[in-house]
Amino acid sequence: MGRFIARRMITLVGQVLLVATIVFLMLRLVPGDPARAILGETASEEQVANMRTKLGIDRPVWQQYFDWLGDAIRGDLGKSIISGRSITDDIMSRLGNSAELIAISVVISLIIAIPLGTIAALKRNQFPDIALSSIAMLGLSLPGFVVGTVLVLLFGLKWKILPQARFVEFGDDPVAHMKLLILPSITLAIGNAAVLLRMMRSSMLEVMRQDYVRTARAKGLTDRRVITSHTLRNAINPVVSLVGLEIATLLGGMVIVEQIFNWPGLSTLLMSGVLSRDYPVVQGVVLVIAIITIVVNVIVDITYAVLDPRIRLT
Secondary structure, three states: OHHHHHHHHHHHHHHHHHHHHHHHHHHHOOOOOHHHHHHOOOOOHHHHHHHHHHHOOOOOHHHHHHHHHHHHHOOOOOEOOOOOOEHHHHHHHHHHHHHHHHHHHHHHHHHHHHHHHHHHHHOOOOHHHHHHHHHHHHHHHOOHHHHHHHHHHHHHHHOOOOOOOOOOOOOOOHHHHHHHHHHHHHHHHHHHHHHHHHHHHHHHHHHHOOHHHHHHHHOOOOHHHHHHHHHHHHHHHHHHHHHHHHHHHHHHHOHHHHHHOOOOOHHHHHHHHHHOOOHHHHHHHHHHHHHHHHHHHHHHHHHHHHHOOHHHHO
16 A cells, blocks of 8 residues: 555656646747736837746746746745735635635535435436436536525525625634535535436446345345445445546636635636736646646545555556
8 A cells, every 4th residue: 555655646746747847838838928918909018028027938938947846846936916915825825715615515515425326326217216316417407606696595685594605714703604605515516416426326336236246145145234335335436536526626617606605715816817817826826726636636546545455456
């Protein structure tokens, strides 16, 4: 197990360097002059030249790359052109908000998807399976902005059960902060739970057809023992992989939910950087999201190996 983790850590370092290089080159390959795009077409050549110097893009590309990479390794992603604030500080102040929201929504999704997906598989083609599959399809069909808006209208405005969309720091008011997390977490969890439920059902059905499950039944084990000891543990592996992909997708794809609920996360920071053409902010946020995605996938691989010892042998 130790050698498996060591190999994955070495791979992680290489992937992070590769991603950093791709992020750097990606924005340099975009057609047009970033300085002109930031200042607008009415800016003078002198203003554009000054902006190019400020951005550091008047130097050779190789020099820009090594300077930026060296600063990034030290945790310095530069300063925002618009606000002048440290990009690293802005990202760190929002990263916790995004991580909190994603973690709670994933937990809710798993609590819903694993038992319901198992029930759907065990009751294949019966009423529970048909009903749960239909609900999952409905969850997949509803866009996040529709679910979020409906939840705000019902629970925040009409019934006044939960506070309306705003943001309160946990340190300022922990109770209000946790209440404000409920609706955006549920909004994200509905779509994720639908995907995970369908995956859990399919995985359970496939595992239930395996020879070792038939052997376990032939030995006289109870259905409960077969499900908990043989079927469920093997069926959950693809769900774990899918959770890793869902987390990576949510990191940069929560912008609509964050906008609806006024939740300051990484997605809104990235969108504001794109809209204001804040070149260093976009570069920094994309790099951080990519690194977190790689780390999450490594954690998923290790978890996969814990659940299925055969992976360590290969």
